[in-house]
Structure formats: C-alpha cells, structure tokens
Amino acid sequence: MFLSKLILQIRPVVEEVVSAQAPPYTLFISICDGKRRAKVRHATADDFSTAWRSAVSKARRAAKDAEMDVCWLKVDWVTGIEETTWREIKRKLTTLTPCFFRNGIALDRDLKFAFLEQEINGNAMFYGGKKIEHAAINESKFKAYVRRRYQEQPEVDFSDENPVYVLSTKGFFTNGSAPPVPLHGSGRNIGRRRVKEIDEVTVARLILTSSQYLARQVRASGQFRYGRHACFDRNINHYNALRHVGSIYAMLEAWELTGDQKLKDAIDRALGYLTRKIIKPVTLPSGREVSYVVDGDEIKLGGNSICVLMLAKYVSLTGSKEYDLLMERISLGIDYLQNPDTGKFVHVLRYPDLSLKDEFRIIYFDGEAAFGLMRLYGIRKDPRWLAIVEKAFKYFISAEHWRAHDHWLSYCATEMILYRPEEKYYEFGLKNATDYLDAMEGRIPAVPTQFELMVAAEKMVYLLKRDKNSAHLLKKFDLDRFYDGLHKRANHLLNSYIWPEFAMYFKRPRNIVGSFFIRRHGFRVRIDDVQHYLSGLIGYLYYLLRNRTHKASNNQVDEDILEPRLDFDSKTIDNAKEHLKSAHSSTD
Template sequence: MMETRRSLLEKAKEVLLKQASEGEIYFFVTTCSEDKRGKVWQTTGKNFERAWIKVERYLKKYIVFPKWLKIEFVDSWQEVTADEGKEAFQKIQRNNYFRYGVKFKKDNSFTFMPEEIVGNALLVPHQEHSIVKKDARLQLDEGNMRGYIKRKYQKGLTNPFVSFDESWSFFTKKGIFIEDNKIYPLETEQSGQGIRKIDQENQVEMLDQAIYRGADFLVNQITETGKFVYGYFPAYGKVLRSYNSVRHYSSLYALLEAYEYLREQGTASEEFLEKIEQGLTWGLMNLTQISDGDYYVAEWLKDGVELKLGAQAMVILALSKYQTVTGSKQFLPAMKKFLQGMKSFIDETGATTHVLDEHLQKKEKFRIIYYDGEALFAIMRAYPLVLRNEWLELAERLMNHFIDADYQRYHDHWLSYSVNELTSYVPKRKYFEFGVKNALENLRFIERRDTAYPTMLELVVAAVKMFSRIEELDLGEPLFSSADFSWLRSVMEKRALHELRTGTMWPELAMFFAKPETIAGGFYCRHDRCRMRIDDAEHFLSGLINYRNFRDFSVQDIQELPNEPTISLKEEEPLAVSVIIPVYNREKEIAECLSKLAETTFDKSRMEVLVVDDASTDETVQVIETFRNEFDHLKIIRLAENSGGASVPRNIAIKQAKGKWLLFIDSDDYVTPHAIVDAYNLANERESTDLVCMPYFRAEESSRAISRSAFIYPENVSGLDFLDTKLYNSLNVVGKMVRRSIIINYEIEFPAEIRVREDNWFSMRLYGVVREIAILGNQKEYYFIRDKDNVSLSNYRTPPRDAAKIFFTVFQFIFGLDELSSARKADIMAIYLNRYTKMIKRGKYSPDRVLEKTGQYLSLLKQSPYIDKESKQFIIDLYDAKYEVTE
C-alpha cells in the first residue's frame, strides 16, 4: 500500500511540476474520506521542491490514504484594496459565480479557495436577490465566515472582518484530483473551474461516469417507504422538506431511462429496479384520488387538494416507461385509469386547464408551460401500449392547439420531446414545422447560456433526432438549411460539455460541502445556493442519457462543426423595442397614432410595431395597412372575435413580441418623435433598469387625469425603487417601456375576465418585481393622452367585486415571491391597499372576500410605514368582523 501511495504521489508531483512556475509556491491540500466537510491544509515554500516536501510530510499523517485528495497551487495573484474587493463582489451577477480565491491577510492566516467560498457560503447575495435576476451583488457573510474560520483555523472571532487587512489578494490556481488511484488534472477555465478537465479525449469516459454516478445518486434518494428525499442545500447540509407530485413521478421516469441504459451496459442491478418499483408503489398509494372510476394524481395542501396536469402526465409517463423497459404489465390497469383522467384537463379545442380541485373543477387555468408538453408526450408514450385511436385523436387535438396558440415561442423541452414522438405516428408537415421553430428560434440563447441548464440539452437532443428524421422524409420544401442543422448539432455538443462541467457534483467539488458523500455524483444549480433537488437530477440524467444514446462519438469531432450558420448582421441583431397597440373601431385615431409613431427618431430597423385589431367592424385594418411602408417591422394581428377589452390583444402581442423592451400605446394616444429614443437611452444607462416611465401631456381643454404627482422630476432620473416613487398614482401601462424578460420570467399577463382597471392588475404586479425604475424628465412632452380611454374602458366605475379581485390576486402574487422580504411585500401591498380601500368597502361582500383570500398575512400591512389611516382602520375592522361574511 505504501508503495502504491509513493508511486501515486510521484506521478502527482510530475504532473504538478509541469504546471508550476519557478519561485515561491503556495499549496492547498484538501482531503476527504467520510461524509463530512473535507479538511483544507495550506503551506508555502521558496520553490516547488521545498513546498512539496511539506506536502508529503503532511500526507504521511494519514494511515489510510484519503478517499478523495485534491492538491492545488496558486497560479496568479492580484492585489486589491478591501474596498475594491467588496466592489468586485458586488459586481457579480449570479450567486456563487465569484471565481477567484481570496487572501484576506498577508500572513496567509485567512485564505480561501473559490470552492471553500462556495461550499461554506462565505459570499451571499443581497437579501432581496432572486435567481431569475442577474443582480446577486455578493457580500461577505459574517456568520458563515466566523464559523468557517473557527473550523479551519481553530480561531474564535466575534467579528472576523476587523481582523482582515486593508489590502487583499485575489488568486487563481491549478492542480489535480486523485480518486481510486487515478489522477485527474483540474480545469482552470471559468466554466468548470476546479473540477476535472473534460475535453474531447475523455468526454465519453466522463459522460459515462456522470451517468453512473448520477443514477446511483438519484436512486439512493428513494427511502425505504418509496418516497424521495426531495433535495438539499449542500452548504448547510440542509434537507428540503417540501414535496412535489410532478417531480416524484418525473424522477422515477428518469430512473427508468437510467435503468434501461445501465442494463444495456451490463451494469444494472435488481436492487435498482426494486427501488423504482417502491417509488411507483408509494406514489400510487399516497398520491392518488379516484373519481368516477378514473385515477388522478392528487396533492393535499393547506388550501385544499390540487390535481395537476403535469403530475397526471408524469405518472402516465413513468408507468408506460416501466412497461416498455421491463415488459411487465402490472401497472397497465392503473395507467389506463390515469389516462382516462387526463381527459378532465383537456377541452374539445385542445386547450388545457393546468390545475383542478378535488371536484374536478378549474382551480388554475395556467401554472407553467411544461404541463402542456408533458401531457402530449405522456399520451404518445402510452398510445402504443393501448392502441386506441381516441388517444391519437386527443394528441392531435393538443398539438393543433399548440400550433394555433404559437406555443413554439416557449421553446420548451417537453414540446420538443412530444413533437418528436407524435410525428413518429403522424408525420404531418405542420407538426415538423412547429418542432423546427421550437428549436431554432431560441438557439442562440441556448448556445450562450452561462449557467447549467439541463432542459436545454434535452430540447436540442430531441430536436437533433427530429431533424435527422426529417432529412429522411419527403416533406416538399426544406424546413431548415444544412447550416441550421450543423448549428443545432454544434449547440448540442456544447451544451453536453457545459452540463458536465457546470452542473455535475463531482467529488472534487462535493468535498467542500457539509455532507460530501451524500451529494457526490448528483447534480446542482450553482446560482440557487447550489441547490440539489430530485428534478435537477432527473433533467440532467435524461439529457445526458439521451445525448449518450444518440451521439456517435467516433463519427464527428466537435471542432468540425460550425458555431452557427452564416447570417446577416441585421438578422443577428435582436430587435430593441416592440411597440404594442391594441385597437378596436378607431380608424381615425389609429391613423394619427401611427403617423406620429412613424416620425420617431429611433432606428426603425431595430423597432417592431404590433397592432392587434380586436375584430373591428369599420375601416381600422385598412387604415393600418397603409402604414406598411412606414415601418421596417409592422405586424398586424387580427382577432376573429371581439374580446371586449385591451387585455386579450395585449397578451397576444406580448407573446409574439421579439424586442428587448416593450412599449404600450393606446390607439387613441400617441408618442412624440423623441419619446422612444429618450426612453431607450435612459433604459440602457443602468443594467438593472427594468422600467422606464414617460410623463403624460394632454390637450388644453382636456380634464383627463395625467398622474402629475408620479412625474415630478424636471430631469431624467434612474435607479429608483418603487417604494420611493409615487407610481401608485400611475397604474396604467401606456407610456411605460418595460424589459420583456421581466414579463416573461414572472408570467405577468392582463386579465381577460376583468373589463376595468386591467392596467392596474398588470402594473401592480410589475412594480413589485422590477429591480430599478427610471422616469423621464417632465420638461419635454412624451406621451399624449386623450380625454377618454376608449380601449381599456377604465372610465367606467370599478365594481367592488372587481376591485377586490384585483387586490387579492395581486396580493397573492406579491406574497408568493420568494425573493422579496416579508417587510417589502407588506410595504408594496400597503401602498396598493391605500388606493383600493374605498373601492373595496363599497361592496357588500367584497371586504370579507379580501380577508378570506389574504388570510393572516393581511395583518402584516398594519405594521408598514406606508399604510394610511383609513386602510389601517379597514384592516382592523375586517379582523373585528365588522363586515358581513360572504356565504
């Protein structure tokens, strides 16, 4: 054993010596042999040989050679002042993406590698950070720093920061990792920094390792009962206590894919399959509701029972995959009953309802886009096992609805899976067209995404499979070019490497967390506190296994693939602004609106205009057509039936918009020539600006309110927090330029069921999630507003029931945001209640309905410094039952 150790260290020395420079050297040695955080030891030497002697002496203390051993040395130093260091932390956009080690004292007493910083959460994002926003603004955590200094250096410090020098050093490093007597050189590039180097030469080996380890990790999360350990926050060794029926079955589906792959490799065990069967049995016993003989996946929550379309799809997928893989029909009767239950979620047009209550009544029309693709995929995977045309007809009904509703704009991996499956049985050109758009229209984003994102790999692998099939079919005109296909394959290769490097919990990273043996081999989301949920593991596993099964590594080298097709610069540049205008029977007003817009000084090649006609009966559409030559990108969208308001037209336009920024204009208003240029320039002054507001002006004889109190600034201002503005007096959306990604990420839509104050519904959500607001100065005219608002009907008095509904649905939205503190949520809603108290109080049942929907959280608003006297008394009266209770 000692000879093996000696020879192994000699080889390690040889590898490290080739990487090292002459002169003084700084070594880190990290060891780990059990399920607790690895031990980091550090030393220096005047040269490599002297320092290496110290390393060998240190390792001789280990009677048993460490299970995992990492030896690294500092490659470069950069001195910074303490203030410069803190500023560097603040500039980091994503949590856990600071890639340097830090030496806080010249005597080396407080020096931490990047993995130590991540594994011990020494840098944390600001309190209101959300993972969907690139605004981590990292800062040192005093408590975590104190705890780790005590563990590493055996020093108890009340305030460690006062012990730091005024001058710090950032550093990079190189090194090796040893596991099972094998030496792995470590990656030095930011993507995958600090983990084993993965390149073309060892990609197949590392891919297989990731699949084997990942499958072992996920199956070991199934407890003796059959229920999963839901996940971990590994820096703290914290187990996630929540649960999710969708992810229970989707994880079992991924494990069945893994079992199938391992069986083909000759490495699958019976115990592996038995655990999957335990998971299926637990789900059927504990997550099933029976209604009229049909089966539904049910979750019993505090506010009632939920039957989710996604869970219904996933149980069908898991049970059908089990039969396909094993040949056993033991779960076939149950699968058929779940399949029958699927009909309750899909109407005769193919439209879906995402969440039902226990009585099969609609609870939530839409929750997340994944559910729809999952449903179609599940039906198609079950179809060959039941072979009844009704299911193929239902699948086509869903698919046709997806096409009519432009679902390809969601670029969802489940849609990619489902289209590929459906076209195996029904190879219609329009279905293939949908699949091609679903893949190609978002491919540049997929290629450039910096974080691990396994569903993107799943999407492109399924798309490559479909593209390969299309090439074998005669579908008439080509659906894509050879350059498109080459680019798609190139992105597939890049994503596969990227997921291996950035999302796999290799042991050389796991050893820095609280329970390394528990988490090693799993998969993680770095920017969400290195979260490791079962759904993270299932998506990585499915993506990597499908990629491994499809890819023939001997045929084509990654470097032979072009990065992207050759396209013109104009096509490459994304549109900057999308102007959205709903219109109904306004032939004269829309002419003036578009004439004024055509005078804009903004570059029209970077602007699109989306005019949505709500089934006008006059000459409105013909008037709009005359402006075709005035704009580079004019899109006219005609609705077949009048929707009764601006909400539906605006929602349709948002879904089709391509601009980075959205600007809302009403058809009977207009903007001045300089408005868009000024707003766009102000929007881009600060990276964190999400909303730019234009002051309004009106005709001299007009009595229309124009929210002067919200636009009090003579000059442009930016960096505003909503709480510091008076935008609660400007809850309409016109004249507002908003970052489109905010609306998409938070799924903010206008309400189709409310005809008044629909702008309030939208803006009150928007103000709650934007990072910073900018307001144009009021010395220039920007947005002309007419005397009457004929589109949104907001000149009608608000029914109390609608006011109550707007308030409590916004309340539920704001209080459902994990990224906001409780105090901020209360402050935002206190401001809104000040505006809505009088309207709500007018209704007989509305006050009690608000209390019913907001519950105990409403009382938090009383503590807010923003609450006014009337609203505070209103809350007190509600809790004192002074309003009649709704029956």
C-alpha cells in the same frame, strides 16, 4: 497509511508543473474521507520541496487530529495573485449569479490566510441567501469557516478600503486507484477534472452514477429523499408528486440501459408509494371513474401526464400488465381536463371537488400531456389518445406555444412526428429550438432542461433528414450552429456534475457524489434536478452512439428504421462500468 500512498502518487506530477513556475510557491493540500468536509492546509516557500514538506506535514497533522481515513487527495497551487479591495469584491459580486465567484481569496499579501474557490463556495461564504439575486459576502459564514480553518485567528474586516487578494489556481486530484487527474484552473470549469472529449464512456459514467444516486434516495417506504442543500447537508422538506413521478421516469430510462437490479428495486418501491399514497380514485360529474395523481389538494395536468409517460415506459420495458387499468383511468382523467372544441387543457383542479383552481399554471404541463399520451399511443395504438394530442397541437400551434421554447414541447413534437410526419409538426419543433439558439448561446449556467430541448430537437432533425417530403425545411435551419450548441451544452453540464473533487468540499461528500447540483440555488441537489440532467444525457448518448454507427456504415441510412434509437452496445457499457470501478464515486 493510504494518505502516504496518495501523497507519493501525486507529488511527481505536481512538482513537474509547479517547478516550472517562478517562486514563491503556494501549495494547498485538501484531504477527505468521503464522510466529512475536506480539511485544507497550505504553505508558501521559495522552493518547491520546502513548500511541499510544510503543506504535507500540516495535512498529515490535520488527518491525525480528525482521525480521518483519507480516500481523496487534491493539490492546488497559486498561479496568479491580484490585489484589490473589499469594495471592489463587493461590486463584482453584485454582477454575479449566486455562487458564481470563481477564484480563491487571501486576506494578506503573504497568503498566510487564504482560501480556495471550492472552500469559499462549499461553505457559502459568498452566498447571501435565496432572497438575494446576486452573489454577496455572507459575513457570518465567512467568519465561521475562518475559525474552523485556522487555529491562529486572523481579524476579518470587510471594510471597503481594506485590501484583499484574488487567487488563480490549478490542481491535481487522486483517489489512489488511477493516475492523478489534472483539474481546470480559474474560469467556469475551475476545480473539476479535464475531460478531453465528452464521449460515450464519459456520458455513460454520468448516467450510471446519477441513476444510482436517485436509487439511493428511495426510502424503504418508496418515498424519495427529496433533496438537500449540499453546503451544509440540509434536507429540503417540501415534497412534490410530479417530481416523484418524473424521477421514476428518468430512472426507467437509465435502467433500460444499465439493467441495474438495485435501480429496478428502487423503481418498484417508488412505484408502490405512488400507487398507495399519491394516486387517488375520482368520480367525474359524468359518473366515469378515473384516477388522478394528487399533490396535496391539487390535481395537476403535469403530474398526471408524467405519470402516464412513466407507466407507458414501465410497461414497454417490462411487459407488465399490472398498470394497464391505471394508465387508462389516468388518461381518461387527462381527457377530462381538455376542452374538446379548442384542444386547450385546464392545468389545475382542486381535490376532491374538481373545482377549477388554475386554468393555466406553467407551459410545461401542456407539453407533458401531449408527450405522455403519445407514448401511451405508441404502445397501445389506441386512436383516442392520438386524437387528444392532435387537438392539443392544433391549440399549441394557434397559440404559438413554440415561443416558450419548452423542452417538453420539444419532446412531444418529436414524438408526434414519429406517427404523424407532417410539416406543421416539424415547423413547430424547429421554431421551438431554432429561435432559442441566441439565448442559449449566451447562457452560462448549465440549465438541464435547455439541454433536453436540444437533444429532443436533434432527434427530430434526424427524422427530418430522412423525410424526403419535408427535408427542405432544414434549408432555413443552421445545422452547424445547432450541433455546435448541442456539444457546448453537453460539455458545460460537466460543471454541474458532482465529481469527487467537487463533493469533498461539502459537508457530507458521500451523500451527493455522483449527482448533479444547481449552483445558482446554493448548490441545491434535488431529485428533479438530477432527473433532468439524467434524461438529457441519456438522449445525448443515444445521439453519440447513433452518430458513430452511422459513420461506421459509410453514412448509409436504414430507411426501414423509424424510431431513431439504438440499444447501448455492450462494450461501451462494460467500458463505462470498468471506468467507474476505478473511481471513488457513488459506485464504490
């Protein structure tokens, strides 16, 4: 039985660490088959062997009763106990973002009825719903999980004065094909594997698995499975055309690196759905024929801009001419949305009558428009598209758009500098990133768009270092602080990646493993969430590879290289793929 192999493999490393502690010992064993939520059993004893035998016996019985073909095993042990009251727990929860409680809980002093942090969050026991802005006890879900977890039903009384016990834990995880990996204990990293360094291989793993996740979400029709709430595998039935297009773009970025044919097939299916169902022909008042991405009854600047960005990427990678006319028509449609005198864009029109719905909706749309048209200019060198962006930037600068600290503005400023390395664009990009460092340093949640902002800004800094005419602008830019923030953000993203040791506590582990979640939204997994994590990590991997190559060449810079990108070296990707084969993840 594979469970026996996992138990034999993990016991020595657990025993070595736990036996060094003072008794008693409380051990939790979590078992999972990848298809269903993990079964968790635990035991307490004054010596390790007794606690181990008891916990293992309970786990084996649970596996047999559930007819579970176990593939993942996780062992946790209690390292600290703090007695408190439900009143204090409730007070603490009001200070936390939803799902950010990072400890286990026991209902009694002897830890007979106890729960890991992952059980609590995986079953939404401290999630009050989207209408409550802070963490809160969900009494119905808490009691429902207690009924499933324990045959002997404890009485759960949330009265303020009743005692409760907060647990700190540590653990190991194994899938049997690699040595057990140590897991972080209490704190913001709790429950996920320790990673010594977020290096090229680690980042490549995240890119490969999350792009494969997106590929699996593309149905035969080409429509995405839009998203799900991981705790209970509930589908998000809403659909958004902009996010459909943006997810294809991120998949193309990943396909450029991996060459994964299944990913390319999924891209083509999603493109087919886009052109058949989402993009519509429109006749402008002038009589000009254009095309628009239509979302319900709306024509959004953002959706059309990302579509141009995505199609330009597709053409640059494949050499296909299939979408040339479509790119032209959508770009002309974007031109119609710009005031030719001020450079300002209109954000939303009604379809099909083209009446104004929203002059402004969200700052993202402006940066997306400029970025998409700059990428189109990059492959076509048609001055029409550059002229639109130059007018737009005149407006962005006068309106001080950099105060929004938007990742799309960071992308488009960096792209503009590739072709117009003028100080005003550098200054805009630096302000967009620099003035946000204070806010970013204080942000605990892993927000992928913030990471994208920094990755795009890093590319601009790279260009600026080599621009003798404008490099002086960096004198006011704290490079050490910037790069320290970049690396911290990269490492913090690891807490939103769905490792197997995270996935196992949700209802359908295989449906989400290898993707990314948004913890504060009840562990939401949505295609655009994965898109932004994926794009940011791809940019970060380019930075890591470029930086390593730069150091290997004794810090000599090739002045003939304009575009600061390097292809993945085959050894890195091969190593990443081998690493993936050794893990139970979405590449199985």
